Amino acid sequence: MGIISPTERLLACADPSEPVETGLLTVDLSALVANWRKLASLAGAAECGAVVKADGYGLGLAAVLRALAGAGCRSFFVANLVEGETARALAPDATIYVLDGVAPGCAPRLAAARLRPAIGSIAELEEWAAAGATLGRKLEAAIHFDTGMNRLGFAPEDADAIALRAQAIMPTLVMSHFVSAQLLDSPINDRQIEGFLAVRAHFPGIPASLANSSGVFLPQRPHFDLVRPGYGLYGGNPTPGAENPMRPVxxxxxxxxxxxxxxxxxxxxxxxxxxxxxxxxxxxxxxxxxxxxxxxxxxxxxxxxxxxxxxxxxxxxxxxxxxxxxxxxxxxxxxxxxxxxxxxxxxxxxxxxxxxxxxxxxxxxxxxxxxxxxxxxxxxxx
Known part of the structure; x- marks a missing residue:
């Protein structure tokens, strides 16, 4: 029998379950799924999607997406093309929306990955329509309206004209984004809901989405056809000032x-x-x-x-x-x-x-x- 070196002895005695790293992040996917199911139940008849951008809010896109898809989630939202391509490889049959929309020159790759951009400008709409014409089919997309964020999206007063121009593509969702849904009594919530209802009227038969995690809890119940929680899924409190209804992840x-x-x-x-x-x-x-x-x-x-x-x-x-x-x-x-x-x-x-x-x-x-x-x-x- 050979002589065992101090290093070999140390390795032999080490607990193999202990990480060698000095930091350990544990992600409870059962809590993630429980949070999604809770939000889905609160959304009533609306579909419950999931925002998985930024590597699943830092917790790992692959594990997060796999767990949510296994629980029944079918619609996912990412930030950009690269995130969308990664999500597509993980979930071949899912509906995946890209919130950045159509970045210049990216239409062919978006189409190849069967991603649906959230279109919020004429330039994006035209580029997406042109890509569809090249492929010989209308391409699917969300139509994004700005009801108060002043960040991305078409102006609500242009909804009629946009609905006409969107006939060159295949809209599958009309969406907007809350500014202050975490503040239950914020007057802008009512203004945004009212403005979004007016926009939606120009897109009959097309599903609509407005609520993020906090929006699911608003007393107005602005769930429409699809809610898209993010932060709440990962254990963040969507109701600041009140007890956190979500499980830590x-x-x-x-x-x-x-x-x-x-x-x-x-x-x-x-x-x-x-x-x-x-x-x-x-x-x-x-x-x-x-x-x-x-x-x-x-x-x-x-x-x-x-x-x-x-x-x-x-x-x-x-x-x-x-x-x-x-x-x-x-x-x-x-x-x-x-x-x-x-x-x-x-x-x-x-x-x-x-x-x-x-x-x-x-x-x-x-x-x-x-x-x-x-x-x-x-x-x-x-």
């Missing part, structure tokens, strides 16, 4: 790679912006802003900081969030939990995405979509 943990004791007056991190007020114990975890953790969760005296759950105790970030590391004040955490190699929770059931976003001075959408690729990723199947 993402859980982010990080591993402690160093623990040390500080004396009163010692500082932590770049520029020494946090000073230990007394004898303290701190732990360094192996994630940072390169992994998408907002640098604005930096811990300094007089400002809200990010937090992690260590042995059931909330432990604040101290010092600057750096590229690869965050330091926690674990003075009050159980000693058995605050040890090198132990895991802490940064996002999950205790610290939901909205709380992390508030502490970072941003929104939950940004938190989710910036989750880094260095994390080990595990998916809990539905």
């Amino acid at each position: 993402a859980r982010l943990c990080a591993r402690m790679i160093s623990v040390r004791d500080l004396a009163a007056g010692e500082t932590v991190g770049y520029d020494g912006i946090w000073t230990a007020p007394g004898a303290s114990r701190v732990a360094t975890i192996g994630v940072g802003y390169a992994d998408g953790l907002p640098v604005s969760t930096t811990g300094a005296q007089g400002k809200p900081a990010g937090e992690a759950i260590v042995g059931g105790v909330r432990c604040p970030f101290v010092g600057r969030v750096s590229m690869d590391y965050v330091v926690l004040d674990v003075t009050d955490a159980p000693k058995e939990a605050a040890r090198r190699g132990e895991w802490v929770e940064l996002l999950g059931e205790t610290i939901e995405v909205e709380e992390l976003a508030v502490r970072a001075g941003t929104i939950g959408y940004e938190v989710l979509t910036r989750l880094g690729r260095r994390f080990a990723r595990r998916y809990v199947e539905p």
